[in-house]
Amino acid sequence: MTGVDILGYSAGAITSLTFLPQVIKTWKEKSAKDISLLMFVIAAVNEVMWIVYGALLNNWVIILTNAIVLAMSLTMIYLKFRYK
Amino acid sequence: MTGVDILGYSAGAITSLTFLPQVIKTWKEKSAKDISLLMFVIAAVNEVMWIVYGALLNNWVIILTNAIVLAMSLTMIYLKFRYK
Numbered sequence: 799m800t801g802v803d804i805l806g807y808s809a810g811a812i813t814s815l816t817f818l819p820q821v822i823k824t825w826k827e828k829s830a831k832d833i834s835l836l837m838f839v840i841a842a843v844n845e846v847m848w849i850v851y852g853a854l855l856n857n858w859v860i861i862l863t864n865a866i867v868l869a870m871s872l873t874m875i876y877l878k879f880r881y882k
Numbered sequence: 883m884t885g886v887d888i889l890g891y892s893a894g895a896i897t898s899l900t901f902l903p904q905v906i907k908t909w910k911e912k913s914a915k916d917i918s919l920l921m922f923v924i925a926a927v928n929e930v931m932w933i934v935y936g937a938l939l940n941n942w943v944i945i946l947t948n949a950i951v952l953a954m955s956l957t958m959i960y961l962k963f964r965y966k
């Protein structure tokens with residue numbers, strides 16, 4: 799594995815966790831007024847596209863990374879409706 | 883260009899615009915209390931990693947997509963400090 803590969807995998811790992819602080823904050827504070835529902839709907843649809851793309855290329859890194867972000871996006875959509 | 887390529891480019895184009903509805907909402911409503919600063923700081927650092935990765939691979943799709951998301955993440959960080 800080259801240094802470029804390691805950078806790519808590290809970046810991918812961090813990408814998959816990007817939404818986590820927002821999920822934790824909204825969950826704890828029970829307030830989602832300032833959150834854009836559209837952003838997380840676009841993100842969820844987009845991640846389904848990436849998962850299909852990963853499946854067509856048989857690339858599990860793309861599939862798994864985007865499955866994690868999809869789960870967090872759906873959680874944010876749920877929290878937005880619950881705590882709007 | 884195959885159907886798989888078209889799906890990948892379409893997914894990438896949508897990814898680059900994911901944060902836009904949040905930027906517009908926060909800009910209009912002048913309220914960012916519910917926004918996670920940490921999420922956008924992680925996103926910004928992560929996009930710099932992706933831009934370096936894209937530069938090392940000489941891949942302009944990766945560079946440009948992440949430069950757009952980086953600009954929106956930095957805008958959200960600014961809005962978070964301005965309208966906390």
